[in-house]
Amino acid sequence: MIELKRIIVGITGASGTIYAVNLLQHLHRLPDVEVHLVMSAWAKQNLSLETDMKQSELEALADYVYPVQNQGATIASGSFLTDAMVIVPASMKTIAGIAMGFDDNLIGRAADVTIKEQRQLIIVPRETPLSPIHLDNLAKLAHIGVQIIPPIPAFYQHPQTIQDLIEHHTMKLLDALHIKTETASRWNGASLR
Secondary structure (H helix, E strand, O other): OOOOOEEEEEEEOOOOOOHHHHHHHHOOOOOOOOEEEEOOHHHHHHHHHHOOHHHHHHOOOOOOOOOOOOOHHHHHHOOOOOOOEEEEEEOOHHHHHHHOOOOHHHHHHHHHHHHHHOOEEEEEEEOOOOOHHHHHHHHHHHHHEEEOOOOOOOOOOOOOOHHHHHHHHHHHHHOOOOOOOOOOOOOOOOOOO
């Protein structure tokens, strides 16, 4: 029997929905990963604004999908065992809510549960420039063990397309989740001249 790795994916209304799409596509291919998805209302809007994908197509990449206002969902309780949660992209509103313990929707509540149960939480912030308030909230979360993995591109692999940049970030997320993958080129070192 295969032991499933349960991962919650939260998608907020920040720009960058394509990062969530790509992560879900990779997780969907793995038979030992169970994905629990929750999207904010603006995440659904951004999906249609930024991609050609329908909401039903995105939801088909998850094993379970929850309405963002359903505070009674399984992922709202610490007694429902999960391995990790990724919020990608993460709006500054969502980050502020999590940093303050303000669980006004299921994404915030699931993140709060993940923190209180000392499970892995990864946040992919999507905002620039970052204000001191944003930085304080991110630092507060980082100090309690939340991993902050912004979508900052690397160029050592000589990306040719936007998809190459997205794949590299997905590789970083999968690495953090301890899921072996080769979605993008890795650094192999360089010699000094």
